[in-house]
Amino acid sequence: MNSSDELLRKTFSQIPAPTVSDELLDAVNLGLRESARRRRQLRSFDIVLYAGIFIGAVAIVLFVHFLSPDVRTLPAIASVASLCFIAALMVAISKRTI
Amino acid sequence: MSTSINHDTETVRKAQRGDPQAFAVLLFPWRDKAFSMCLRMLQDRHDAEDVFQDACVRAFTGLHTFRGDAAFGTWFYRIVYTTCLNALKRRGRLPPHEELVDEPAVEVDDVISQLDTSVAVDVVREEMAKMPPLYAVVMDLFYIQECSHDDISRITAMPIGTIKTRLNRGRKALRDALLLRLPELEGRYT
Numbered sequence: 001m002n003s004s005d006e007l008l009r010k011t012f013s014q015i016p017a018p019t020v021s022d023e024l025l026d027a028v029n030l031g032l033r034e035s036a037r038r039r040r041q042l043r044s045f046d047i048v049l050y051a052g053i054f055i056g057a058v059a060i061v062l063f064v065h066f067l068s069p070d071v072r073t074l075p076a077i078a079s080v081a082s083l084c085f086i087a088a089l090m091v092a093i094s095k096r097t098i
Numbered sequence: 099m100s101t102s103i104n105h106d107t108e109t110v111r112k113a114q115r116g117d118p119q120a121f122a123v124l125l126f127p128w129r130d131k132a133f134s135m136c137l138r139m140l141q142d143r144h145d146a147e148d149v150f151q152d153a154c155v156r157a158f159t160g161l162h163t164f165r166g167d168a169a170f171g172t173w174f175y176r177i178v179y180t181t182c183l184n185a186l187k188r189r190g191r192l193p194p195h196e197e198l199v200d201e202p203a204v205e206v207d208d209v210i211s212q213l214d215t216s217v218a219v220d221v222v223r224e225e226m227a228k229m230p231p232l233y234a235v236v237m238d239l240f241y242i243q244e245c246s247h248d249d250i251s252r253i254t255a256m257p258i259g260t261i262k263t264r265l266n267r268g269r270k271a272l273r274d275a276l277l278l279r280l281p282e283l284e285g286r287y288t
Binding site (some may be wrong): 005007008009012013015018021027028029031036 | 116117118121122129130131133134137147150151154155158159205206207210211215218219222223226240241242244269272
């Protein structure tokens, strides 16, 4: 750094620095708390969502199996249900706002 | 440079788990300087307050992306900078792309050293308030926050050459303003 830069830094250091006001700080803290609350809500919502998708997939398998109680079709139905479950899970993850 | 202060890993972890108080502790050493950056770029206190608040919440929600390989300050300034840029874009105040070419280096020490300190401070403050946002932010980071060229590059994603050119042009603007204020010096130095 040359003498010009040093002199400029010295000059800049004498300009009163702006500070974050107490009101702004309160607003920021409020925003952070609100964000943390929303995050907790979303986390609970996610757990319910994933559980719902899983139960739904199992219900589909059982429902289709009872309609056609052929043991040989069960793996195919389970595969389709698993794929649906994975697809729904991926959609759910991509829709997350946090 | 100030952004080299080590962050407390435990506080970072707590904040990453969603503790707003831990995040406030992390933010404390940087908040005034980050707010100064907002003011420099947006040149309006009300807008700067809105953007600063927005940037803090964005940093808090995005804290899981902070891996700790850079200083927290650098990471936070980057978020503040991009939030300011987005705000400027939304308001249509972002200047169009400009061609930056190598220019002869401009120094100001010869002028400043002959001025009364309070006059120099006044001129520099007034000129910084008028400077285009992308120049003002580079000047702020280099001269006020004492960031290195590399840190400024990490924060703004500008190449080092662009940063040097903008600093040079910023210095030229300051020099011209100082000379305008003191016309008796103009003939000797222009």
